[in-house]
Amino acid sequence: MTRAEPKFTSVEICAGAGGQAVGLHEAGFRHLALIEIDEHACATLESNVTGNPEWDGCKVLKRDLTEFKVDELGLKPGELDLLAGGVPCPPFSAAGKQLGEDDERDLFPTMLSMVEALRPKAVMIENVRGLLEPPEKFSRYREEVIEHRLREAGYVKCYWKILEACDYGVPQLRPRAILVAMLKEYAEYFEWTEAKTRPLLTVAEALASSMRKRFKDSxxxxxxxxxxxxxxxxxxxxVAPTLVGGSKKHGGADLGPTRAKEAxxxxxxxxLGVANEPKDLKDPDRDLFGERGPKLTVSQAAIIQGFPEDWKFEGRKTAAYRQVGNAFPPPVAQAVGEQIIAALEKGTKALAAAQSDTLFELPAPSASPGSELGDRSGDRECAAMS
Incomplete structure (x- = not known):
């Protein structure tokens, strides 16, 4: 099936391995740029995007956002349709110190500055659920800083909700806080819809085919x-527990803390670890036939995140797994992207109709001399002279 020509453009910051980008691409956005600082993630994006006709025109920019100049994008204010990104979550994660705005890794101010400079029609920001959940530790920051700056820039908050990945066909518990804001002329057409009710996609269903192949190929x-x-x-x-990518500062890859491992x-x-791909299998007893069962490969972890099977991850096993574990599930991004596109389409159509009405509006007829609505000063002069 041929993909329709995308009508709307997007730029994404903190693109990681491309989870959100894949979802927005499937929703119908044409990416102009994917901005990311991690070298392995940039290599992954390059591997999948560069030379791919479906992603034609998309640049992968390895940049530190705190030093990035929006002029590099070559866009005029108001030209871009969507600015999206998953800003770093450690400042708001329950697993961290929750320093919020005092954490040097907080990139919300940087994202908001880009919004103010680019004036996109829509903004989508993804983060951890801790940013929204009780105790209301970050309520002041959300309302008085983030939402306030968006309002001042002319944006209307469409919603800021926690979306659960397993409600969107992802075989994993992965709640994420999603903020969508749009310029007023588009926000009025935004319609929030709950995820369609569907049976949960289980781990057994999602991995059956790849697991069978791994065992057989052994x-x-x-x-x-x-x-x-x-x-x-x-x-x-x-469904699976939340996959975690872990930190570069700590050891090799595994499937999370003790509770997650037990799940x-x-x-x-x-x-307790991540397996080699079948083509690189060196230790079957470790990867497949251990007492605790088989370990997941990176490609199987990607299935648990909802990535398409042809999406390639670059870097060695641990680096590739971290990209997967830190990703945003594409099916969730696609669902949100489709709602944004629906509002952009309706808003664009309404603005075009209003512009057309103004263009073809007939001017009010001028009153003819001597008529009831005309200039009566001559009559007054004649009366005064008589």
């Missing part, structure tokens, strides 16, 4: 027995 004489054992365990469970174990998966 060449183990009892691969089918091991696969069926895994599937039986996985089918007892539902994975109930799904038949060992969370």
């Amino acid at each position: 060449g183990h004489p009892q691969w089918k027995t091991f696969y069926e054992r895994w599937l039986t365990e996985a089918e007892k469970g539902s 994975w174990r109930k799904l038949g998966v060992c969370g």
Whole structure:
């Protein structure tokens, strides 16, 4: 199926491995630039975007946002349709110190400065649920800083909600706080719709095909027995716990803290590390046949995040896994993007209609001399002379 020519443009900051970008692309946006500082994530974006006709014109910019000049984008104020981004979450994460605006990693001010300079028609910002949840630690920052600056710039908040990834066909519990704001002439057409009710996509359903292939390709004489054992365990469970990318400062990749590892174990998966891809399999006992069950590969973790199977991740295993674990699930971004596009389409149509009405509006007829509405000064002069 041929993808329709995108009508609306977007620029994304903190693009990471491209989760949000993929979703917005599928929604119908044409990306002009993806801005990211991590070298491995930039390599991933380049690998998938550069030379891909569907992403024609999209630049991958490796930049430190705190030093980035919007002039580099070559856009006039008001020319861009959407500015999107997932600003760093550690300042607001329950797993961190929750320093908020006092954390040097807080890029909300940078994002808002870009909004003020570019004047996009719509803004979409993604962050962790901790930014919105009780205790209301960040309420002042949200309302008096972020929302205030958006209002001052002429934007209307369409919503700021916590969206759960598993409601959008992602086999994972991954709540994220999503802010959408639009210029008034478009915001009035924005319609919030809940995720369509659908059966949960379980881990067993999502991974069955790739897991079967891994076991089969191992060449183990009892691969089918091991696969069926895994599937039986996985089918007892539902969706996965939240994948975490972890920090560059701490060790290798695994599937999260103790509670998450235990949840994975109930799904038949060992969370104590990440497996090599089948083509790089070196230790079957570690990756597939351990007591705790098989470990996930990076590509399987990407399935849990909702990435399309042909999206490639660059870097060594740990770097690639961190990109996946820190990503925004594409299906959620797509759903939000589709709602933004619907409002942009209606707003654009309404503005064009109003402009057309003004263009073809007939001027009011001038009153003819001597008529009731004309200049009566001559009559007054004649009366005065008589």
